Amino acid sequence: MQTLRPVGQGASARKYDILTALGAYALAQGKHDQRRVLRLMTLVTARYNWARDELAVGQREIARLWSVDERTVKREMALLRARGWLVVKRQGARGRVTQYGLGLERMLHDTSVQWAAVGPDFELRMGQGDVPDATVVPLPVKGVVRAPDISKGTEWALAQAVLHGEDPGMYASWIAGLTRVERAGGRLTLRAPSRFHGAYVQTHLERRVLAACREVDGDVTEIRIVV
Structure with a gap:
């Protein structure tokens, strides 16, 4: 599966494709996942720099955008990081906010199960006919650390x-x-x-x-x- 980085010629169309993939995926999930993906989509639409793959927004501003408190922001951002949809590019310190990038490869892999619901043209455009099988669990690769299980939510x-x-x-x-x-x-x-x-x-x-x-x-x- 190719990674559709939204830069260069056709970048605008690729942005819409990524947001479409997220939206289609969210609509097939439960209400908690729907809300989480909607929050991410709103944050990306409002504050993400596509050209530089940069999302640098303070927790207070995110809380205001999402109409939640800062504790909820901390929790949701941690979940998105654990999922691999957000990647820390520079850790915040001394008044400087954390800078994130989008984990597009992980995001597209996870949402690929819903591409067919959008249409065969979309599925072909996103995966070039090579859509990953979501039922296949990849074997651990030497040197790659498996992400922790966050299902307990503690x-x-x-x-x-x-x-x-x-x-x-x-x-x-x-x-x-x-x-x-x-x-x-x-x-x-x-x-x-x-x-x-x-x-x-x-x-x-x-x-x-x-x-x-x-x-x-x-x-x-x-x-x-x-x-």
Whole structure:
């Protein structure tokens, strides 16, 4: 399947094709996925720079656009990152907002199941007749880290998705092995598979883990590692 980057000659038509693919996919999903894709489409239409593959918008502005609070924005952006539809190009820091790009390959792969509903001309144009079979699960590739499972929707699942998006290697080595034990107020307790593992995370990665947790749930104030 080709990646239809909306640049150069015919870029305008490709933009419409991408938005059509997203819309057709959303309409075949449940209400929660429909709303999530609609939010992304609105954000892309209003603020995405197609030529530079750049989406740099503050959470407060996104919250206003979506008519939600900033906590919802954090959660939805983390889910889109975990899904691979948004890719962090530059992490926000010191008043600078995070800069995202679109994960078009992942997005087109996921929406391809609905291309035929638009029409055979659209299906051919998008996939050049080579539409991926969504029922085929690709085998793991050496060096590629599988994204975390976010189906539980906990603050830790979403934080893992954030950490995976920032640094897949670090995630595979130190974060994937941590499991959620409990949440008591602002304290989130995680279990490490060994004392060495737990000590390393506590010493070198605690601040980073806490930042990721606070990105998706601002009420988290402390990370506790147990063995």
